[in-house]
Amino acid sequence: MSDFVNGFWSVYVQGLTALSILFCAYILWANMTKKQPGPVETHGNVWDENLAEYNNPLPSWWMWLFWITLGFAVVYLAVYPGFGSNAGMFQWSSAESAPGKKDGQYYKEMQAADLKYGPIFDKYAKMDLAAVAANPEAKAMGERLFLTYCAQCHGSAAQGAKGFPNLTDSDWLYGGEPDVIKTTISGGRNGVMPPFGHLGADTIKDVVNHVRSLSGLANDSARAQRGKEVFAQNCAACHGPEAKGTPALGAPNLTDKVWLYGSSEATITETVTGGRTNRMPAFQEFLGDAKVHLLAAYVYGLGGGQKAAAAQPQPAPAAPAASGTPVAKVYFDTGKAELPADGLATLQSIVDFAKANSAAKIAVSGFHDPTGSQAVNEELAKNRAKAIREALKAAGVAEDRIEMRKPQATTGTGDNREARRVEVSVI
Ligand code: HEC
Numbered sequence: 246m247s248d249f250v251n252g253f254w255s256v257y258v259q260g261l262t263a264l265s266i267l268f269c270a271y272i273l274w275a276n277m278t279k280k281q282p283g284p285v286e287t288h289g290n291v292w293d294e295n296l297a298e299y300n301n302p303l304p305s306w307w308m309w310l311f312w313i314t315l316g317f318a319v320v321y322l323a324v325y326p327g328f329g330s331n332a333g334m335f336q337w338s339s340a341e342s343a344p345g346k347k348d349g350q351y352y353k354e355m356q357a358a359d360l361k362y363g364p365i366f367d368k369y370a371k372m373d374l375a376a377v378a379a380n381p382e383a384k385a386m387g388e389r390l391f392l393t394y395c396a397q398c399h400g401s402a403a404q405g406a407k408g409f410p411n412l413t414d415s416d417w418l419y420g421g422e423p424d425v426i427k428t429t430i431s432g433g434r435n436g437v438m439p440p441f442g443h444l445g446a447d448t449i450k451d452v453v454n455h456v457r458s459l460s461g462l463a464n465d466s467a468r469a470q471r472g473k474e475v476f477a478q479n480c481a482a483c484h485g486p487e488a489k490g491t492p493a494l495g496a497p498n499l500t501d502k503v504w505l506y507g508s509s510e511a512t513i514t515e516t517v518t519g520g521r522t523n524r525m526p527a528f529q530e531f532l533g534d535a536k537v538h539l540l541a542a543y544v545y546g547l548g549g550g551q552k553a554a555a556a557q558p559q560p561a562p563a564a565p566a567a568s569g570t571p572v573a574k575v576y577f578d579t580g581k582a583e584l585p586a587d588g589l590a591t592l593q594s595i596v597d598f599a600k601a602n603s604a605a606k607i608a609v610s611g612f613h614d615p616t617g618s619q620a621v622n623e624e625l626a627k628n629r630a631k632a633i634r635e636a637l638k639a640a641g642v643a644e645d646r647i648e649m650r651k652p653q654a655t656t657g658t659g660d661n662r663e664a665r666r667v668e669v670s671v672i
Pocket residue numbers: 391394395396397398399408409410412416417418419420426429430434435436437495523524525526528540541544
């Protein structure tokens with residue numbers, strides 16, 4: 246029992262417990278007087294001139310309740326933990342019977358649940374998100390997870406509240422494609438709208454009127470006109486030149502009718518003056534990939550999900566030739582640096598070429614998509630490149646012929662899937 250720093254405290258608690266039980270028993274025993282024949286004495290206290298207290302023994306049903314309670318305590322302490330560090334005859338424990346020994350009821354139940362549900366989760370984890378979203382069993386599981394982990398912020402119907410986005414509409418801060426939703430849930434998001442108080446109240450009023458004009462709300466047109474310039478200088482970098490938003494930053498579209506904080510002049514002024522910081526927590530570590538996958542499918546299936554950018558046909562690896570430089574691209578899953586199942590096949594032409602041309606070297610460059618934190622992404626791109634290096638080595642290419650090349654910009658071009666690639670070329 247980890248609660249006791251040393252044996253002394255266990256003995257101390259045992260002593261106190263035993264003494265208390267014995268003391269209670271003594272008190273009970275000492276009060277087990279029989280009712281004597283003849284007139285009953287009083288305690289001698291008199292209230293209100295004629296109200297006195299008889300010195301009768303306790304009613305026996307009451308007395309027995311006390312004895313039963315004491316008996317229960319003794320039996321309980323003998324079979325369950327509670328008597329100092331004594332584990333009890335049943336050897337039961339809630340979590341750990343000894344530090345690090347995960348044999349208690351909690352772990353047993355978790356294991357049983359993993360055995361029972363693991364295969365179901367795994368089945369869905371391997372399926373495409375859109376297919377999971379269409380499966381009623383998966384949807385019911387997703388809903389239960391959502392109610393447990395997400396409803397407190399997004400609402401039980403996922404319709405959001407001020408500051409918490411509605412997940413059922415087709416308006417997205419970060420994007421509604423299945424893999425983007427999954428990235429949001431696994432890695433979390435930080436929406437940061439910087440404060441612009443330094444512009445001064447008058448200029449802010451101009452830009453707020455401009456923002457309201459964008460979605461057809463009542464505005465002062467002279468101010469809106471001036472605000473346009475202010476917007477171009479201060480806001481367009483994030484919200485876009487046409488204010489249609491930038492999903493990579495989570496900067497919302499300001500031209501539609503959907504508002505995260507509110508569209509009144511007062512609220513927009515508050516947003517622009519003080520800025521906003523908003524955090525969607527990351528769930529990957531806490532829930533694991535399989536549950537995040539189900540949740541992403543559930544959110545995708547709520548109605549606002551957007552089609553994944555049409556999957557690009559895998560570019561046929563260039564045929565190895567003595568001249569020319571074959572290039573292969575290996576595409577990785579969101580947030581993953583493990584070699585995808587088709588990775589080796591894609592690399593084959595490069596490997597063949599390297600074997601046929603002993604002078605050729607191979608350059609490996611990793612990329613990532615634009616979602617999520619840059620620092621994490623760069624690490625990811627590097628690890629993807631490393632995974633390819635290991636695969637090439639395993640396929641028989643000597644390490645000194647592989648050159649790791651960090652690209653100037655590690656954010657890959659193209660759509661998100663295209664961006665998550667490692668380029669392998671012969672030099
Ligand atoms: C502590 C509150 C909180 C919890 C819990 C939470 N979220 Fe969020 N979520 C947010 C906030 C706040 C944002 C908006 C972040 C921003 O403004 O940048 C957000 C954004 C999102 C988005 C992006 C929406 C868009 O428009 O792009 C998705 C998807 C999402 N959450 C799903 C979930 C799921 C699924 C869960 C449960 C696993 C969950 N959230 C739990 C607070 C929460």
